[in-house]
Amino acid sequence: MPTNLINSLCDIAGAENVLTGAATAPYCNDRRGRYSGRALAVVMPADTRQVGAVVALCAAQNIAIVPQGGNTSLCGASVPLAEDGQIVLNLSRMNRIRELDAANYTLIAEAGCILAGVREAAERSNRLFPLSLPAGRQCEIGGNLSTNAGGINVLRYGNMRDLVLGLEVVLPDGRIWNGLRALRKDNSGYDLKQLFIGAEGTLGIITAATLKLFPRPQAMAAACVGLRDPAAVAELFAHLRASCGDRISAFEFLGRTCLDLVLRHIPHAREPFAERHEWMAIIELSDALNVPLDQPLRAALESFSGAIGAFAVTAEKAQAESWWKLRYGISDAQKIDGISIKHDISAPVSRVAEFIARADAALHGAFPGVRIAAFGHIGDGNIHYNASMPDPAQNPAFIAQSERVNRIVYDIVAGLGGSISAEHGVGQLKREEITRYKSALELEMMRSIKQALDPRGLMNPGKVI
DSSP: OOHHHHHHHHHHHOGGGEEOGGGGGGGSBOTTSOOBOOOSEEEOOSSHHHHHHHHHHHHHTTOEEEEESSOOOSSSTTSOOSSSSEEEEEOTTOOOEEEEETTTTEEEEETTOBHHHHHHHHHHTTEEOOOOOTTTTTOBHHHHHHTTOOOTTHHHHOOGGGGEEEEEEEOTTSOEEEEOOOOSOOOSSOOTHHHHTTSTTSSOEEEEEEEEOEEOOSEEEEEEEEESSHHHHHHHHHHHHHHHGGGEEEEEEEEHHHHHHHHHHSTTOOOSSSSOOSEEEEEEEEESSOOOOHHHHHHHHHTOOSOEEEEEEEOOHHHHHHHHHHHHTHHHHHHHHOOOBOOEEEOOGGGHHHHHHHHHHHHHHHSTTOEEEEEEEGGGTEEEEEEEOSSTTTHHHHHTTHHHHHHHHHHHHHHTTOBSBSSSOOTTTTTTTHHHHSOHHHHHHHHHHHHHHOTTOOBSTTSOO
16 A cells, blocks of 8 residues: 555545545445446545645556546446556535526536535526436436436436536646636637546546526426337327427336336336336426416327327326336336346437337347346437346346347447447446447547547546547
8 A cells, every 4th residue: 555645645635535445345336236446545525626636646646546426327437447556536525516696597516416406406596407317316416427417308408418518627637627617608719628528537527517507397297108119109209399399308218128127126116007008108398487288298199190008197296206206216126126238328219119129129039038128218319228038047148148239239229320328428338349339530539639638547547448
């Protein structure tokens, strides 16, 4: 253990905020239990100045840094590698909301702010911060930015990349870039903040962000719809976009396998209809005006000429939340049921149904009896497409075929002009995979940017590129 390094870290952040030995274990493992690493120390700075000092110290001693927030990454981006020689820089103590400008519809949050806390702060000023994720009470703004998080409201408000006006970033040499602008228009050069959003901490450490706020919705209506197949889901989505316009704030879909898992494992989950449907859509409309939305939503569903098995509409929050519980419970239900081969892919919205049909056929042909759990965000083409064997005795052998399964799925995605990573990032999980599906020129440009900002490769090594 480099004693001089630890002593210097203690001088910067305080001895109580520097963990070593066995105390680092919770910060060196991901929540899925897939990745585990080792760290010389875990440092928990209190402010940006301390972050800059820690980074400068590590740069001087050639020590690699793994930035970390709530550690909810699904791709192993927020945990160290198995090799020695890295420190984890956990930003959870940096959890202040520095400013909320209701008139400008902006909020400045530090990287360690919990997403749910940011949403609540906006609501107290009658504003909305629209990012909504199942891990909202654990994930932090820095991680949301570093992975360009999406969630259920991308359809209306966009990804995290669309929700940011400015950033504060500590560069790999310890210098602090204050780009916390609150401007909607700024064409004074390169949009540097976009380099760091989605970079998973490989180019620098985001310490704060100026976030966009929106009018807080005053009216809401939701619908739960039973459908025959993904093609019918896509047709319904197109119909509702034309009928309801930008009032659609969410349009999620899930297959029968997903619903059965939730009903089996999640307490108080209930089948939404008397009859079973192979696919289900959950739709939400909202408006800043306090106008009834349930009747327009009902009328739009009734005018749909496609195949709807059943539907229900509500303006009651409790009823809507019971439907959303079915969607949000999928990941937990899958975890209880066992390991699956997970894919977070995107395709053009018009080709989502084609992807599911082609991938289903290919996997069933290669692995008879395979169970597919498909769900996600139809409005932005993001599908969570997970495969496992329903028989626990057969599943380990299937999981051992992950590379073959991935190749089948990703080749279909690439053929449709899609992406192998839609909202979870690359991390360790897809670092090698992206070299198959990005052009040589794209990879060259990415490496050039990495070389320019982090020439010694000290920022989150082994991730992304």
